[in-house]
Amino acid sequence: MFKLGAMYENGVGLGEDDVEAVRWYRKAAEAGSLDGTVNLAWMYENGRGVSKDDWQAVGWYRKAAEAGNVIAMNNLGRMYADGRDVAKDDGQAVSWYRKFAEAGEPVAMYSLGVMYATGAGVAKNGPLAMQWAGKAAERGNVDAQVMLGLGYTGGVEGVLPDYRQAADWLGKASSQGSTRAQVGLGLLYENGSGVNQDLERARALYSQAAQSSDPQIAKLANERGQQLDSQRNQQS
Numbered sequence: 001m002f003k004l005g006a007m008y009e010n011g012v013g014l015g016e017d018d019v020e021a022v023r024w025y026r027k028a029a030e031a032g033s034l035d036g037t038v039n040l041a042w043m044y045e046n047g048r049g050v051s052k053d054d055w056q057a058v059g060w061y062r063k064a065a066e067a068g069n070v071i072a073m074n075n076l077g078r079m080y081a082d083g084r085d086v087a088k089d090d091g092q093a094v095s096w097y098r099k100f101a102e103a104g105e106p107v108a109m110y111s112l113g114v115m116y117a118t119g120a121g122v123a124k125n126g127p128l129a130m131q132w133a134g135k136a137a138e139r140g141n142v143d144a145q146v147m148l149g150l151g152y153t154g155g156v157e158g159v160l161p162d163y164r165q166a167a168d169w170l171g172k173a174s175s176q177g178s179t180r181a182q183v184g185l186g187l188l189y190e191n192g193s194g195v196n197q198d199l200e201r202a203r204a205l206y207s208q209a210a211q212s213s214d215p216q217i218a219k220l221a222n223e224r225g226q227q228l229d230s231q232r233n234q235q236s
Contacts, residue, residue, distance in 0.1 A: 001028035002036040009039070009048070018049030029060065037064040038072050045075075045084075054084045065096060073100040074108045081111075081120070090121030101132065109136035110144040117147070117156050126151070126158030137169060145173035146181045153184065153193075163194025174205065179212035183221050190228065203228050 005024030008017045022043050028036025041060035044053045058079055064072035077096030080089045094115050100108030113132035116125045130151050136144035149170030152162045167188050173181035186205035189198045206228070209221035 001025075001031060002033045002039070005036065005039065009043075018043065020049075022049035029063075034064045034067055034069040034072070037067075038069055038075075041072065041075070045079075054079065058084065065099075070100045070103040070105050070108075073097075073103070074105060074111070077108070077111065081115075090115065092121075094121035101135075106136040106139040106141040106144065109133070109139075110141050110147065113144065113147060117151075124157065126156045129156055130159055137172075142173050142176050142178050142181075145169045145176075146178050146184070149173060149181060149184055153188075163188060165194075167194040174208075179209040179214065179217045179221070182206070182209035183217060183224070186221070186224060190224070199228055199232070 001024050005021045005028060006012070007014050008024060009021035010016065014020075022040065025036045025040040025043060029040045037060050041057045041064065043049050044060065045057035046052065050056075058076065061072045061076040061079065065076045073096045077093045077100065078084075080096065081093035082088070094112065097108045097112040097115065101112045109132045113129045113136065115121050116129035116132065118124065130148060133144045133147045133151065137148050146169075147156075149166045149168075150156075151159050152166035152169065154161045167185065170181045170185040170188065174185050182205045186202040186209065188194050189202035189205065191197070203225055206221045206225035210218050210225060212218045212221065
């Protein structure tokens with residue numbers, strides 16, 4: 001039932017049909033399939049094949065999460081953190097993120113790190129935030145790599161600056177296309193913090209980051225690049 005639903009959702013061997021996908025996911029969920037339950041919740045959350053309904057999404061995610069499905073744990077935590085048809089409850093979000101993180105999922109590790117860094121649902125704890133972000137970063141999570149890099153520049157309260165570590169993690173995230181990391185790494189090269197000063201390298205990183213879809217990052221990258229150009233012109 002679950003596989004047939006997935007085939008309808010993705011148009012594999014059948015015409016793509018979200019309504020049919022929902023019908024089979026529901027049958028699978030009612031028969032006890034956790035995968036079917038999670039996918040049914042996702043369809044409700046995103047309004048695919050059914051009217052968008054966060055209340056239904058929360059209910060199905062909770063059913064799967066309580067049965068041990070780690071994807072549902074993370075999604076339920078996210079809905080509590082966002083207040084999606086449940087009262088915003090950071091404590092509940094932390095609880096579900098923790099269960100998912102302890103099951104080894106990098107996204108939840110990063111999310112739990114953010115909660116500790118901001119003090120949302122738990123007492124603020126910078127070192128513990130970096131510990132969870134580190135676990136996620138080592139598993140390749142780009143957001144966590146950026147968090148670590150910026151955290152080691154003083155961006156996380158209670159964590160001493162370590163610019164070599166900052167450059168290492170921002171370099172990893174930058175190579176995967178993170179424009180936030182490119183700006184952060186550019187600043188390190190511009191100032192010679194944790195790396196040898198290299199204004200050309202900084203300028204190249206700012207040029208990459210200026211293409212960001214995030215207007216704030218693009219603006220900052222352009223401003224830093226223009227500042228470097230101005231300094232170079234004055235010197236020449």
